[in-house]
Each structure stands twice: as structure tokens, then as C-alpha cells.
Amino acid sequence: MLGRLQNRYDVVVVGGGPAGLAAAIGARDAGAGRCLVVDREPEAGGILLQCIHSGFGLHHFKEELTGPEYAQRFFEQALEHDIDVVPESYVSGIGIDSDGTRRVRVLNETRGLHTVDCRSVVLAMGCRERTRGAIRIPGTRPAGVLTAGLAQKFVNLMGYLPGRRVAILGSGDIGLIMARRLVLEGCEVVGVFELMPYSNGLTRNVVQCLDDFGIPLHLSTTVTAIEGRDRVSAIHVAPMGPDGRPDLQRQRRVECDTLLLSIGLIPENELSASLGIDLDLVTRGPRVSSTLETSLPGVFACGNVLHVHDLVDFVTGEALRAGRHAGEHAQGIRMARDNITLVAGDNVRYCVPHTLSTGREHTIFMRCKEPMKPCEIVVGDRMRKRLSFVVPAEMIMFTIKPDALEGYHEDTLRIDIRPLEGAGRRATDAAGQGGAA
């Protein structure tokens, strides 16, 4: 029920974006009784609500939806599953009693600081955008420097423009989507500047949002200074030199009144850190077992708080599983403990989950460090999977079947991505399938 907040639940989900809603549904499907989703915004749905472009749901629903449409389906499903969804509420802390009861402190205007008892918790707080301070762009501090996501909120939710003449630093998906959006609204987008020699967004977004609109993408280029007293008046950009620093000799000035930043997303794990949960320094999300359980028993994590995804469809799949396991945990069902630790090997930046158990099927998400084509994923001596290409911007998902790990007695299992010599066969659908931001 929308807005109902009871004192006791089986599962409490922190965050009502796509991950949180799916996790609650997964918990109910697994037989959990009462489930609560706490969301800080006036409406559940998370960042999808400001993603009014289409391209969501191609994998999960086999149809193309807008962000709000995708969110609406899960919101309705959540209510059909008799899940309590409480908006405009903030989880300010979680305590654990000696008997294992989790006590979630929820703040909202009607109940004040209200404590909710539960058996399992799912963390689904999402992520935030990296800011100017994190990359220390020198220069003045005028109005007009903002993250692409904030600009998206201005345009799509408030109905205002962030500026007239816009430069974009970073080629993350939100930046690419916003380049197109601003051109459609009559703004001039003077260019997208990307530090790396390749885009950090999905290939399909580069094509559909930049190429189709004639917006230049300047690779291996970065912003070296910001000018303007009250409002941005120009930026300075320079190509990256061979020493990995901007080549200031070739610096040039680009006039603009706005600089959007699309320079990466950071999982919001301040609550997780306050619980003492082990975090992975690479993903900046919790370390999780094959049941997506964190280092704190009964506390699960999914979605962008666990690791930053590119496709909401993958978030949904992961969250349904996390919710299912949280629901089982709430009913006292315990899985056999994991017995294998995954090790990120050659050209693997990270893989999630961090541990596996023999005897079960596992879905592995991972990202490469560098683009490579054609190549293969090598899972110890147990499994190989060919891919036509991998790029850091596109998450790789694959399954390890139970028989692949049969009779495996090592403590660790290493995953590498290795180049394949010669022209590769057509890739499996593990990567390179495109999708929406």
C-alpha cells in the first residue's frame, strides 16, 4: 500500500528506484510476508523518472519503453504484490539487535523518526554523479557548471534549460543523452570532450545522440580551465599528451555558458559504510556473496549501489535475485556458504558477485579495463566464452552453469579476458548488444 508504514516487516528495501522495487517484488515472490520500500523522493522510480527518452526494457520486456514507463510497471507490480511503498522518507540509520533483528530508522514528516524492525534489508540506494571537485578542474567557480543528471532534471522535470551554449566533459551515457536532448530543445552543444581514447557511453548512444545530430566527440581531450566570474564564459580544452597529461601547448578556448559533467557515477554507500559493511575499492559497492548478501548477514545489495550498471534491465534481473534471497533469508532459509572467491585477472576491472558456490548456477557481471576485440572470457580451466569485442563502457554478463564447477576444489577462481588471434566468430550475446542509459 502506498504510504503505509508499519512497525515490523520481513524485508525492508532502502531505495525505491528500479532496483528497490524489483527487490521487493523478488522478496514477495520468494514467499516473504510483509515488505517495505523506503524512498526519499516524492515518487518512487528513482532516476528513471527523469529519463524520458526511450530504450528501456528491451531485454526484460522485449519492448522499448521510456524511463517513467519502465518505472511505472514496477511500481504497479509492487502495489499488486501488496508491498508498502513509502515515499519522501529517509533511512537515517540501521541498527542490529542481539537477537538479529534489524532496526531501520526511517525519517519522514508524518512519523518523525520511526523505527521499523525487520529480518532482512536490501540496500538499493543507487549512485551519484562525480563532480568538478573530484577531478579538480582549475579556474573560476561561476554558475553554469553542473552534472549532466542535474541538467536532465532541470530540462525534463522542471521544464527549464541549463544554458544556451553547452559543452560537455565526459562521454558517460547521461552526457550523451543530454547532448541530444539539449539540441532538440534549441541549445547549441559545442562538443563532447572525453579524456580517454574511447567513449565511456554505450556505442548506440554515441551513434544516436551525437553522430545523428552532428555533435562532435573529441576523444583524448579534456577541460583544462573554466572561465567566467558570475556565469561560465568559456572553457579551455587540450588534447592529452603522450605523458598522460593535457598538452597545454595545444590548448584552445571554447566559448560557452554551460559546462555539463558526465564523468562517472559513484555508488552511494554512506549508509553501508556506517554499518561497517566491507566495500570493494574498485566498484565502490559492497562485497557480496553469490546470494548478493553483503558482509553483514541478512543485508543484501543490488543495482547501482552495488556496482554501476549501464542497462536498467540488468539492474532489474540482479535486484529480483537479491530480493529473492532476502525474502528467503527472512523466512529462515539459509544457502550453503560460498566456497570459491572470484579473482579479477587480466583485463578484468571487477566482477560481481565476489564469491561463488559450487552446485548452483551463477550470473556474473563484469567490466573490462581496456577495449579488446575479438577476445574470450577464460574462467579458470573450467569455461571459455568468445566475444566479438569488449569495451569498458559496456558491462559483460554471463552465466556459469553448475556443471562447470563440478568437482572444483580450489578456493579461488580466476577470470581473465584474453585476446583471440585472427577474426573472431560472431560473438555470443554477452556483450555489445547496446541499450539505454
Place this chain on the structure above:
Amino acid sequence: MQDRLYDVAIVGGGVIGCAIARELSRYRLDVVLLERNAEVGFGTTKTNSGIIHPGHDTPVTTLKGRLVVRGNAMFDQLQRELNFGFQRIGALTWVRDEADVPVAMDLIRQGLDKGVPGLEWWDQARLRREEPNLARDLIGAIHAPSGGVINPYEFAFALIESAMKNGVELRVDCPVSSIGTRDGHLEVGTPMGPVAARFVLNCAGVHCDDIARMAGCDDVRIVPRKGEEFMLDKRLHGIVRRLVFPLPNRKTKGTLIIPTYDGTIMVGPTAHDVPDKEDVATTNAGAAEIFDYVGRLCPSIHPSDAITAFAGLRAVSDTGDFIIGPTSQKGFLNVAGIQSPGLTSAPSIAEFVRDLLCDEGLELQPRADFDPHVEGPPRFATRSHEDQDALVAADPRFGRIVCRCELVTEAEIHAAIDHGARTIDGVKFRCRAGMGRCQGGFCTSRIVTILSERLGIPPEQVTKRGGGSWILLPMDDAGGGDEAGGTPDGATGAEVEAC
């Protein structure tokens, strides 16, 4: 309005102008403060390191050396009256080289002679015990328990609020264009028309020389000395517990590690003279300088911990000291060259200026109804759970979190506006909304909306900090004309109502 003759017109609403305004508000005087920006404290004050210096390092032969210790001692009462963020966390001046120990001992002696309380030498063992995260090669430090940290902008906001409560008039967006004489008094030219006053105080910070020149006094020279600072992630909270100073050199008190009042760590400032009085750009060189230095002093601090950087300009006079006193223009007084320890000295400078005005013939009749108190802004994040619950019960707006990084509620945004905030920065510096790790990514849109509703202006007229610092445009304005996006009313002078 032109006919009104003020007793005192203060040019400049930095912390010095605000402190003087508040001091003069104790007396039956007509006082007006003229500020060129949209709010007070938006110049050097806002970028100040926020340190209340113990004062042992400034020699008593200078004016600042005499004013600083008195200023420091005044802050306890000021905080009780004005409720700004201030805490005496103590200051350390470290020594790495045996040869510098005598210098440190001289500073201790100098400080004790000046009446700096509690100064003592900490040897290496004591220093390591008290501050275990500092570099192992430091051999000792001067500990000054009276050193403190303060939110300098909160101090300025509280001073002006108190002054206005006691009758001082504030005009913002009000740059001064001329200073002349007329009918035996001074006349200050502003976009809102001339302001007539018996006395004019030049508290214009880095612009003091320009203002003095308008009054026909060509004897003040100000060089802007830039300081860049870096604010670090709260992850580092507690890494040092006290202010960490090097031994001072002639030009600056050096680069510091500052555990701010709000629990973040700040590192800086640099000290480089710049030609441009508006040059508050941060630089790569500044970042490298600070982080190289800090890395050697506190190895756990890494450049990637920076969440934001900013720069400010110290107003450095050619005498190297404060320049406070009458000029060749009768009634025109300079309060110039107020660099470090200017913030610490602000309250004692205000008293000093009051006495100068008295000497110059201003009658000071205390107001019987002077009320020294202003309520501090409400703070939700730091309260106990019981208090938080009670706050929400009393006002449901405390139950709505606007800024998730710093846990700032909607009630606090409204309180900031009640207490005078008119811009995004005004809100941010009053209640911390937008100061955290996401730097306003999540809350800016909500704050724009609240400001727009409260000020009765459309969202496109809400600014970051006044002037041309617009934030958004109406949808139909994208390819529009080329008129620069100043505030539609032109930002040329506004009277601020007392709050």
C-alpha cells in the same frame, strides 16, 4: 531618501564591515552598510580559512599583533550571543628540524608575554600520541589551546543580522561609484542614488585602495594575495583533531590542515600575489603545491579526497599591517589591509574603530534596547534522535531531507531564507545544503524551487550568488537574443528588509 543624513556609512559587507556595523548598533546612531554583492560575506570572507588564531605568532609591535589576542578572547561571548559555528579545538605549530626549535621557543615566549593562554611545547612522544596521523619525522609542536575554527560566513551573517535587528540598514547589490563632499558631509554615489553620511568607513577589502582614491586619498596600496583551498571528503573526519600550522614565514602563516567546524578537513591556503582583484581561479599549480606539502605532513591525505576547491584574495597592504584610521578627507576612515589574522581581530577592530569615531567627534549614546542575541540557524543533522523526532513533531518540514549528503531538511532551507539568504550560495553557506560530496547534484533543483517560491520570483531569476550568475533559462530562451543573462531587474541595488 536622499535627504537622510546617516551618522555612518560602511562601505563593504565583509566580516569587518559587518562586525563594525554590529558594534555601532549598540549606540543611538543611523548606520547604513553598502555591499556590492547580493549578500554580505560573499567576497574574501566566504573563502576565509575560518581560523581563530591564538595570536602568539604576530609581534606586539604591529597593530594586528595588538588586536589579535583581544579579538580571540571575544569569541566565546560572541558565540553565545550570535550562535555561529565556532569551537576552540587548539592549534599546533609543528617543527621538523632541530634548528627550528629555538624559533618555536621564541614564539612561545612572545605569546606568553602577549597573554596568549595555555601555550606549551609538545615533544615528539606527546605529539604522536595526540595526533597519530601526522608524519613520524616531526620532532615536536607548539600547542595553543585557544586556537579555534569558525564558519566565517556564518559569523558575518550573524553579525549583520544582529546589526539589522538593532537598526542598521543594509543595502545589497549596491556598488559605490564615488565619494565626495556636500554641505559639510560626505556623499557616497550608488546605483540607488547618493547616500549622505557624516562618517564613511572604508571596509572594502581588496578594493580599499580604489574606494580611498574615490575619496581623494591616494595613500593606501592593496595587493591581492591569492589563497587556494581544497575541501576533502568527510571520510577523513578526525584524521587530525587540531589546526596544524607550520612555523610562519614573512608572507604567510603557511599551508594548514584545518579540521573545519563542520567536521570536514580542509587543506590550504597557497599565498601568491596576483594583479587582478577578481582573480579567484584555482590552478593546477596550486593543487600540486598543496597536496605535495600535505602528503608529506599527513600521508593518509590523497588528492582524490578533494570534493571541491576554491580561492580567495587576502587584502595585503604595502605596510604589511592593518591600516585603520582617519585620512586627509575629514570623516573618511580607512579600515584597510585586513589580512590574517583579520577574522580573529574583527571584533577588536570593531571596538578600535568605534573608539576612533568617538575621537573624531561621533557621539556614542548606548541604546537601552540593544538586543545582543540572534537565534542560530536550526541544525537537524547534529541533534540526538529524540531531538530530531521532536523537531519533526513541531514542524513537519524537518521530516523532509533536501540535501542528503549533509542531512539538511526543508525547514533549514526555509530558516536560511528567513535569516536573509537570497541566493543558492546564501542558502548553502547558511545551512550547508549543497556543500557535501554530491556538491548540489541532487538538491539544487529543489532549492531553486523553494527560493523562487519564497522570494516571489520565477526560477530563472534565482541566482547562484547574485549579478549575472543565473542558473536556468525558460525553455523558449535557448537560441534567443544575445543579451547577457543578468538578473532581469538588472541587479542594481536592493534594500534588504530586516528579518
